């Protein structure tokens with residue numbers, strides 16, 4: 001491409017993106033970067049560039065990340081088995097130590113470094129930093145589909161968020177810093193809790209009245225029984241798909257979080273494919289976003 005053509009293409013792109021940049025100026029966009037969306041270096045750089053570009057465009061991006069597959073790999077290296085109930089990792093004392101090491105340690109710093117390599121100032125945090133998030137032991141029950149009897153699950157140190165203090169995040173929003181947050185939080189009981197990253201992102205987005213909450217995962221969005229993408233999903237439809245088992249595994253906490261985030265006043269929640277390069281920019285700065293938009 002000649003220099004002339006290239007610069008006119010860029011100008012064209014910029015003029016099309018400009019109204020969206022203005023729409024989101026000073027608005028908070030929480031991006032949940034799932035463990036399954038990570039792993040590819042080139043895609044990681046594209047993600048970091050997108051986050052950097054949001055900040056440079058005057059948006060207030062906040063990254064909340066997961067790391068389920070990375071935790072599983074470390075647990076298996078240590079000879080500890082992973083077990084899930086209702087999409088949540090059963091977390092005993094040894095497991096929560098590894099979870100904190102992997103999430104608030106290696107993964108968090110990797111994402112911070114990727115964003116910094118794009119010329120920005122990312123800062124790695126978890127719920128413990130600045131007394132940002134507090135949790136308590138999650139109390140979960142499931143209904144056995146065969147007997148219809150309710151069963152109480154003991155998930156160990158899996159947390160339910162009880163408080164989000166936005167003081168630190170408000171300070172960072174006024175600064176050059178981009179927060180990158182790992183879903184680990186302390187309890188008032190002195191324990192450390194492992195919180196599903198989707199749930200954590202939803203609670204942060206809710207507390208900040210975020211304009212957008214984006215879930216980057218490894219599938220194009222919520223898929224129907226035939227594996228086709230559902231472009232728009234209402235809250236009652238989503239609840240039905242969970243009951244019918246069409247939405248399963250890790251997609252359950254994701255969709256439940258979308259529902260809660262909408263109920264908490266987040267304007268728009270989208271589940272999209274983090275394995276598509278520049279998924280964030282395409283969603284925010286173009287007319288037709290990809291993925292599944294959850295609506296009331």
Ligand SMILES: Nc1ncnc2c1ncn2[C@@H]1O[C@H](COP(=O)(O)OP(=O)(O)O)[C@@H](O)[C@H]1O
Pocket residue numbers: 033034035036037066067068198216217218219221222223224246247248249250251254
């Ligand atoms: N109806 C559905 N539509 C899309 N994905 C689904 C559905 N039901 C279950 N899933 C599973 O949920 C996974 C995404 O959740 P999860 O593994 O927790 O991702 P992440 O690590 O990105 O948070 C998908 O890879 C898919 O295997």
Ligand SMILES: CC(=O)N[C@@H](CCC(=O)OP(=O)(O)O)C(=O)O
Pocket residue numbers: 033034035036065066067068069071087088089099158159183194195196197198250
């Ligand atoms: C309680 C619980 O399940 N916590 C998750 C936290 C990480 C996470 O949610 O990572 P993804 O977003 O990559 O799935 C876990 O231990 O895997």
